[in-house]
Amino acid sequence: MNIDLLLAYLQNKFNDEAFTIGLYQCVLSFLVACFVAVIAIPVVIKISELKSLMEKPGERRSHSTPTPTFGGIAIFAAILIGYFLWPSLDRTDIYSTYSTNLSIVGMTILFFIGIKDDLVGIDPAKKLMFQVLAAMILILFGDLRVDYLYGIMGFHHIQPAVGVLLTCFIFIALTNAINLIDGIDGLAGGISTIASATFGGWFLLTNHFTMACLAFTMAGALLGFLRFNFSKTSKIFMGNTGSLIIGFMLAFFAVRFVNLNAAYRYEPTAFFNAPIIAIVILIVPIFDTLRVFLVRILAGRSPFSADRNHMHHILLDNGLSHAGATAVLCGISLFNTVLFLFLHRNISNTLSLVILGCLFGLYMIVSFTLKMRVMYVSTHPRRRKAVLRRELQNGIVGRRIVDYL
Numbered sequence: 048m049n050i051d052l053l054l055a056y057l058q059n060k061f062n063d064e065a066f067t068i069g070l071y072q073c074v075l076s077f078l079v080a081c082f083v084a085v086i087a088i089p090v091v092i093k094i095s096e097l098k099s100l101m102e103k104p105g106e107r108r109s110h111s112t113p114t115p116t117f118g119g120i121a122i123f124a125a126i127l128i129g130y131f132l133w134p135s136l137d138r139t140d141i142y143s144t145y146s147t148n149l150s151i152v153g154m155t156i157l158f159f160i161g162i163k164d165d166l167v168g169i170d171p172a173k174k175l176m177f178q179v180l181a182a183m184i185l186i187l188f189g190d191l192r193v194d195y196l197y198g199i200m201g202f203h204h205i206q207p208a209v210g211v212l213l214t215c216f217i218f219i220a221l222t223n224a225i226n227l228i229d230g231i232d233g234l235a236g237g238i239s240t241i242a243s244a245t246f247g248g249w250f251l252l253t254n255h256f257t258m259a260c261l262a263f264t265m266a267g268a269l270l271g272f273l274r275f276n277f278s279k280t281s282k283i284f285m286g287n288t289g290s291l292i293i294g295f296m297l298a299f300f301a302v303r304f305v306n307l308n309a310a311y312r313y314e315p316t317a318f319f320n321a322p323i324i325a326i327v328i329l330i331v332p333i334f335d336t337l338r339v340f341l342v343r344i345l346a347g348r349s350p351f352s353a354d355r356n357h358m359h360h361i362l363l364d365n366g367l368s369h370a371g372a373t374a375v376l377c378g379i380s381l382f383n384t385v386l387f388l389f390l391h392r393n394i395s396n397t398l399s400l401v402i403l404g405c406l407f408g409l410y411m412i413v414s415f416t417l418k419m420r421v422m423y424v425s426t427h428p429r430r431r432k433a434v435l436r437r438e439l440q441n442g443i444v445g446r447r448i449v450d451y452l
Contacts, residue, residue, distance in 0.1 A: 056252075056315045056316070057252075060252065065254065065256075066251075066254065069251060069254070069256035069259065069260075070251060072133050072256065072260055073247065073251055073256075073259050073260050073263040074263070075132075075133070076129040076130065076132065076133065076260050076263055076264040076267065077129070077263040077264065077266060077267035077270075078267060079125075079128065079129045079132055079264075079267070080125040080126060080128065080129030080130075080263075080264045080265070080266075080267035080268040080271065081125070081267035081268065081270050081271040082271070083121075083124060083125035083128050083129065083268070083271070084121050084122060084124075084125040084267070084268045084269075084270075084271025084272050085271040085274060085275075087120075087121035087124055087125065088118060088121045088271070088272065088275045088281075088283055089275075089281065090121075091115065091117050091118065091120055091121050091283065092115050092275075092281055092283055095115035095116075095117055095283075096115070100115065100116075100117065100165075100166070101113035101114060101115055101116075102114050102115075102116045102284065102286075114282050114283065114284055115282075115283045115284065116165050116283070116284045116285075116286035116287075116288075117162075117165060117283070117286055117288060118272050118275070118276065118283040118284055118285040118286060118288075118289050119158070119161055119162075119165075119285045119286050119287070119288025119289025119290070119291075119292060120162070120288060121268075121271075121272065122265075122268045122269065122272050122285060122288075122289050122292070122293070123154070123158050123288070123289075123292055125264070125267070125268035125271060126154075126261075126264050126265055126268050126292075126296075127151070129264035129267060129268065130151070130260060130261050130264045133260065142190075143255050143257050143258060144257045145189065146185065146189040146190075146191055146303070147257045147258050147261055149184060149185050149188060149189040149191075150185060150189075150261070150295075150296060150299040151261075152181075152184055153181035153182065153184050153185055153295060153299075154181070154292045154295055154296055156177060156180060156181045156184075157177065157178065157181050157222070157291040157292050157295050158288060158291070158292050160174060160177045160291065161286065161287040161288030161289070161290070161291040161292065162288050164286075164287040164288075164291075165286040165287050165288050171351070175219065178218065178219050178222055178223075178291075178295075179215060179219065181218070181295060182214070182215045182218035182219065182295075182298075183215065185218075185299065186211055186214055186215060191214065191299075191302060191303070191306075192207070192210040192211050192213070192214040192302075193205070193210050193213050193214050193217070193302060193305055193306065193322075194207070194210045194306070194309075195305075195306070195309040196322060197308075197309070197319065197320055197321060197322060197396060198396055199320070199322060199323070199396045199400065200400070214302055217298055217301065217302060218295060218298040218299075218302075220298075220333075220336070221294050221295075221297055221298040221301065221329065221332070221333075222291060222294035222295050222298060223294065223336070224294060224329070224332035224333060224335070224336040225238075225239060225290050225293050225294030225297065225332055226287065226290040226291065226294060227332070227335065227336055227339070227357065228331065228332045228335055228336075228357065228359065228376075229284075229285060229289075229290045230357055230359050230360065231359045231363065231369045231372055231373060232276050232277050232282075232369040232370065232373065233273055233276050233277055233369065233370065233373040233377075234359055234372070234373045234376060234377075235285065235289075235290055235293065236269045236272055236273045236276055236285065237273065237373055237376075237377040238329075238331050238332060238376065238377060238380055239265070239269055239293045239297060240266050240269045240270055240273070241328075241377060241380055241381055241384065242297055242300070242328050242329055242380075243262045243263070243265045243266040243269065243296075243297070243300070244262070244263065244266045245328050245384055245388075246258075246262045246297075246300040246301070246304055246328065247259045247260075247261075247262030247263040247266060247300075249304065249316065250262060250300075250303075250304075250307075251263075252316050253307065253311060253314065253316050255303075255307065258300070258303060261296075262300055265293070265296055269293070272285060272289070277369075277370065297329065301325040301328070301329065304321060304324075304325055305321045305322050305325055308321035309321065318391050319391065319392065319396075320391055320394075320395075320396050320399050323387070323391075323396065323399040323400070323403065324387055324388070324391060326403065327383050327384055327387040327403075328380075328384050330379070330380055330383050330384075330406070331358075331376050331377075331379060331380045334406070334407055334410050335357055335358050335359075337407065338358070338407075338410060338411060338414060339354075339356055339357055342356060343356075358376065358410075358414055359372050359373075359376065361414055361417045361418055361421070362375060362376075362417070364417075364418075364421045365417050365420060365421060383406070387399075
């Protein structure tokens with residue numbers, strides 16, 4: 048990235064009255080959403096305690112006391128209030144405002160599905176059906192679909208039907224990826240805050256103020272939630288209500304980010320490999336989901352089966368606290384995002400894919416090493432050789448390697 052060109056561009060931006068107003072609106076929306084979340088969450092906690100709507104500790108749970116799981120209600124309310132508090136500044140880009148408002152419709156559908164799931168549970172097939180419905184509302188009525196792949200692996204423009212399927216897959220994959228990493232305090236909220244702020248900053252710089260406002264509003268709502276998610280005395284989880292709406296909105300931001308970069312590819316703020324950048328911004332949930340699904344399939348299990356094989360579980364088993372594991376994974380996300388944002392003009396699409404592949408391989412190696420370490424230190428020194436000898440004799444070392452991945 049040309050730093051001098053970027054600085055000159057930013058200087059011109061701050062002399063633009065529309066940009067300045069948009070910046071103020073984003074900051075105010077962020078603060079309002081954060082304030083609403085901080086005010087609303089204690090109310091949600093109180094009602095949850097009175098109605099005994101608490102998640103009890105269990106084998107796969109990371110908490111030791113009953114905890115409310117309806118933080119998503121406060122997040123949803125904070126997003127709506129922060130977003131609709133101000134008039135849209137995108138008067139020349141009606142489509143941007145229209146598609147953003149449609150994303151609120153899709154988010155609302157998943158909000159109610161999430162509440163039902165947190166209250167009484169819902170069949171996975173039905174939950175998937177409503178995720179598809181929410182995505183198709185944006186795809187069909189908002190004409191939102193990925194139609195250009197920037198020459199990655201030789202693909203440029205793609206057929207509309209393929210674009211619809213790809214876009215629907217992106218929504219479903221990211222919605223569930225955020226749900227899957229929501230296993231320890233602060234992880235889903237922290238990763239999503241970083242991603243929302245990153246997308247929001249780019250939308251702001253490219254004068255897409257409505258989407259920027261929504262992205263920063265979500266970041267503010269999540270920041271307010273994190274204050275309680277880490278609390279010892281007033282803890283709350285976002286639940287499926289929160290993870291579903293957050294994952295859906297991040298998918299919306301990612302698709303719009305990819306499409307808008309294609310439309311404004313000659314602007315100084317454009318990314319020539321926008322799909323790669325979008326993946327990097329969400330690298331932790333994407334890599335963790337890919338790794339867990341791959342390991343489960345290699346082990347002969349359903350990719351949707353439950354276990355304690357996520358990276359955050361592995362870090363906890365290696366002695367890190369919830370805050371420590373969250374800090375490590377959020378640090379990985381932030382480091383890779385900043386690195387790719389500044390180096391994207393110096394690396395080709397092919398090299399970007401190679402780097403992503405190497406990063407995923409490194410992710411697999413680190414997870415394998417950490418799981419092996421847990422096994423090694425948890426086995427009494429006198430039994431380690433006997434355990435290994437017995438596994439060699441029984442021919443199960445290969446299956447063990449899959450388990451340790």
